[in-house]
Amino acid sequence: MKTQNNSLLNTLSKAEKTQLTTITSETLATTVKQTHAFTAADLWNIQRQKRSFVQRRFNAA
Template sequence: MNTQNTSLFTAISKAATKKLTTVVNETLAFNVIQTKAFTAADLWNIQRQRKSSLQRRHYA
């Protein structure tokens, strides 16, 4: 199996280079309400609730 690549870079046209290097104007969104980040405690709480619901299912 040939593991060496002799042509590391492929030829790119001037139009493709211009398209790749154009500057994109970004807008900043003000008045955005921050949402609470998902933490490890949230995951622990979901898993804890799932375990208790599985135990209740077997009692019925």
């Protein structure tokens, strides 16, 4: 299998190469809401709630 492809960049003109490699300015998206990172404490709470639900189910019967 061929690991290198030399003809990929030959099809682009010099103007297209410079357009693709120009640096664009970065903007900050201030309206985006931060998502909550899933932590070990969240996993612990899920497991703890699961245990209590199972105990309630068997005690109620």
